[in-house]
Amino acid sequence: MLDSSLDEVWVRALRAGYLGCVRPLLFTMHGGDPEKIHGQLISTLGHLPESLMGVVRWALDRDKDPVELAGIHFPGRVGVAAGLDKDGVAAAAWAPLGFGFAELGTVTAHAQPGNPRPRLFRLIRSRAIINRMGFNNNGAESLAAKLAGAQVARGNNALGCPVGVSIGKTKRIPLEQAVPDYLFSLETLAPYADYLAINVSSPNTPGLRSLQGRRQLEELTGALVSRARELDPHHPLPIFVKLAPDLPIGELDELLGVCEDAGVSGLVATNTTLERGGLAPEDQHLAVQAGGLSGAPLTALALQRVRWIAGHTKLPIMGVGGIMSPNDAQAMFDAGARLVQLYTGFIFEGPALVAGINSLCRPDRLRVTQ
Secondary structure (H helix, E strand, O other): OOOOOHHHHHHHHHHHHHHHHHHHHHHHHHHHOHHHHHHHHHHHHHOOOHHHHHHHHHHHOOOOOOEEEOOEEEOOOEEEOOOOOOOOOOHHHOOOOOOOEEEEEEEOOOOEOOOOOOOEEEEOOOOEEEEOOOOOEOOHHHHHHHHHHOOOOOOOOOOOOOEEEEEOOOOOOOHHHHHHHHHHHHHHHOOOOOEEEEEOOOOOOOOHHHHHOHHHHHHHHHHHHHHHHHHOOOOOOOEEEEEOOOOOHHHHHHHHHHHHHHOOOEEEEOOOEOOOOOOOHHHHHHOOOOOEEEEHHHHHHHHHHHHHHHOOOOOOEEEEOOOOOHHHHHHHHHHOOOEEEEOHHHHHHOHHHHHHHHHHOOOOOOOOOO
16 A cells, blocks of 8 residues: 555545535436436536636646657546547546546547437446447537637647547448448548547447457458558557457457557557446346446456456557546556546546546556555
């Protein structure tokens, strides 16, 4: 364990304030509707006045551990996971909140409404979320315009941290036309994104996970990496692949070879799971809801997958899934992740989780206190 320090005291105070005051209010807004609350949170963060943003930056944007990865300078190792800010509404808020990078999206080539509501379920006792959002987003062109309006360009750090974008398949596009669909998003966002993550692992678009098949992934990664090199032969846009935690080890091993052969820059491990283990008794009635499960029940599985992947490839890994405490993040670093991403942990633990990872976690440290 690390010794007690001012950093740890500050993190504990932040956490107590969020859990004691902010989260109870947040979780009861809009009659407790998780999707409406999420939309309100992102909108509020996206409209913070600059004066307040400065205070947030002073309080939270500290103690980050920079790293160079895939040709990108990351000022910190903890980032925003895809799904938290699909359309970049709060893009300018993530760096002041202490994040070292933000992965926006998932966006698709064409705007789409996503699946019917309700489609987001909060499992409070389990510290988990089930979602079947279905890539609801305003489309790649809308996000590109928003980033351009904020003077964001690849590598210019206009928002204080690198901006990644997760891209997925438009639901109405047949699987056999997936490659041109993804290519449109790449070409549209390449001038603005510092990296792209290929989302082929969401369980909420019919057939999407079939793109993790060897032949399909070879075709898709080959086309995207090749196009990125054509657009910028000297500094191709880094391409990451986001994998599901539910893949059997044999298939996962095969896909790592595909990613290496294609020349992708790294992996995002993992996405949400279709498993329903680890739920508290009070939340068992929600286990029947379709969609991907994230949060504390995913912690062990995601960590297991990251550890296995790190032992079987030299590709850098962004670890994501069930990171609910600094200890969870440290375990991801110890397992071989170079960066970590938050979504559900940020919802349940607030900015204190970001501050705690920044202050207390390093790849070369042993276990940390919560």
